[in-house]
Amino acid sequence: MALCVGLVRPLVQAGVYGALGAAVLIVVTGAVCCLAVQHSLAAGWMFEHNVRRRFRAVCRERRLTTRDDRDNVVYPGLSRLIGNGAVLNARIRPLFGQSLADWERAAPAFALAYAVAAVRFRDNGDGSLTLLAGYQPLEAREFVMNEAEPVEGVDWRERLASVVVGTTEGGQPFALPFLDSHILIAGITGAGKGSVVWSAALALLPAAKAGVVRFWGIDPKRLELAMGRGFFGDRYANTDEQAVQLLERAAAEMLERAEGLAGHARRAEPSVLHPVNVLFIDELGYLSALMPDRKLRERAEKALSAILVLGRAAGFVVIGALQDPRKEVLNFRDLFPTAVAMRLRKPMVDLVLGAGMYEAGAVCDQIPPPKAGGAGVAFVVSEDSGIPVCVRFTWCPDDLIRKTAAELEPLAMRPQIAAN
Numbered sequence: 223m224a225l226c227v228g229l230v231r232p233l234v235q236a237g238v239y240g241a242l243g244a245a246v247l248i249v250v251t252g253a254v255c256c257l258a259v260q261h262s263l264a265a266g267w268m269f270e271h272n273v274r275r276r277f278r279a280v281c282r283e284r285r286l287t288t289r290d291d292r293d294n295v296v297y298p299g300l301s302r303l304i305g306n307g308a309v310l311n312a313r314i315r316p317l318f319g320q321s322l323a324d325w326e327r328a329a330p331a332f333a334l335a336y337a338v339a340a341v342r343f344r345d346n347g348d349g350s351l352t353l354l355a356g357y358q359p360l361e362a363r364e365f366v367m368n369e370a371e372p373v374e375g376v377d378w379r380e381r382l383a384s385v386v387v388g389t390t391e392g393g394q395p396f397a398l399p400f401l402d403s404h405i406l407i408a409g410i411t412g413a414g415k416g417s418v419v420w421s422a423a424l425a426l427l428p429a430a431k432a433g434v435v436r437f438w439g440i441d442p443k444r445l446e447l448a449m450g451r452g453f454f455g456d457r458y459a460n461t462d463e464q465a466v467q468l469l470e471r472a473a474a475e476m477l478e479r480a481e482g483l484a485g486h487a488r489r490a491e492p493s494v495l496h497p498v499n500v501l502f503i504d505e506l507g508y509l510s511a512l513m514p515d516r517k518l519r520e521r522a523e524k525a526l527s528a529i530l531v532l533g534r535a536a537g538f539v540v541i542g543a544l545q546d547p548r549k550e551v552l553n554f555r556d557l558f559p560t561a562v563a564m565r566l567r568k569p570m571v572d573l574v575l576g577a578g579m580y581e582a583g584a585v586c587d588q589i590p591p592p593k594a595g596g597a598g599v600a601f602v603v604s605e606d607s608g609i610p611v612c613v614r615f616t617w618c619p620d621d622l623i624r625k626t627a628a629e630l631e632p633l634a635m636r637p638q639i640a641a642n
């Protein structure tokens with residue numbers, strides 16, 4: 223329009239023919255604008271019409287409809303359609319008696335109908351569901367330190383079972399369990415595995431300061447965990463030999479604790495006497511398969527399996543990050559109840575999250591590259607949910623990690639209080 227005004231002014235100034243030319247130009251510009259608006263409205267209408275038509279067809283075929291007293295077909299509600307061919311976000315009002323699982327069973331049929339890789343459903347907690355197809359952009363958020371001191375008599379079991387580390391697609395806080403679980407993180411280089419590790423470490427800081435959580439760090443790359451060296455006290459290793467020794471030390475402490483508990487309790491209650499031990503292992507695949515020395519590799523594998531199999535009840539949690547989740551690289555996949563899949567190639571997704579999870583909506587290959595806003599984004603599947611949830615982990619700036627590590631260092635160095 224500005225271009226049109228720019229052209230019209232000199233024409234009008236040029237006299238009668240100029241004015242005529244200006245009138246023609248205005249009419250032509252107006253017509254083009256009208257056509258463009260009409261076209262975009264028509265495209266929007268067509269999009270919505272197609273989504274609704276296919277939605278109803280799938281609902282009918284997958285028995286997600288019912289009939290009223292006059293035998294008319296009654297469909298679930300569909301509203302707030304947003305999207306284009308590749309991405310779709312729509313709110314569904316299910317019929318009474320339907321569950322999230324009923325809709326999930328129909329997800330592959332919806333994906334086929336909408337010609338997208340996968341469709342997933344989210345329970346909005348208000349009686350509605352959201353149908354999601356494709357990757358939906360998630361805003362980056364910086365970690366905000368919770369400076370509040372834990373109140374006296376805090377239930378550490380409850381707290382550690384659900385620690386907020388990011389935001390879900392629906393804008394809700396997203397929490398991971400740091401008790402009775404192990405967490406596997408997989409993503410190509412630059413996917414943002416570091417933000418999962420540091421969101422967890424920073425969110426666990428109040429528990430670490432209270433002496434209820436102890437961090438361990440195995441850092442073969444010497445880059446990721448070294449930034450927060452002070453978190454780990456003397457429980458940090460960055461050479462092959464040291465890494466194996468540290469794993470063996472953790473396994474021995476775990477067995478000692480399990481023996482102490484035997485006959486008294488089924489599991490360790492998080493406390494200063496029985497702190498939860500959170501073992502961060504960067505490049506887990508290196509320890510489990512790629513370390514050049516075979517003997518060291520075997521020792522690492524033995525200690526790691528012991529911690530993964532027996533550690534949950536004794537209060538040992540492994541958080542392992544890797545780039546290549548192929549079976550030959552990681553034999554322990556099934557020992558991690560919680561899996562975090564970041565940007566990955568399609569065939570890798572089910573290896574990390576479990577069979578059928580790509581089809582259930584974990585489109586990790588559609589997470590954009592880090593520079594295009596995909597860093598720190600992941601699909602997470604936990605033992606409890608069993609379905610992929612799309613999450614963006616909080617962004618933890620290097621300065622915050624270093625500053626916090628320096629503060630925590632004297633506390634991380636304090637000796638463990640003997641339990642008996």
Ligand SMILES: Nc1ncnc2c1ncn2[C@@H]1O[C@H](COP(=O)(O)OP(=O)(O)OP(=O)(O)O)[C@@H](O)[C@H]1O
Pocket residue numbers: 362363409410411412413414415416417446545592597598599614615616617618
């Ligand atoms: N949660 C996040 N929000 C926004 N940006 C992020 C987030 N996480 C990571 N980034 C950006 O992505 C970059 C790469 O992240 P990071 O180093 O954690 O990846 P990585 O998966 O650990 O890579 P590598 O395997 O090579 O170590 C960071 O330097 C940062 O700029």
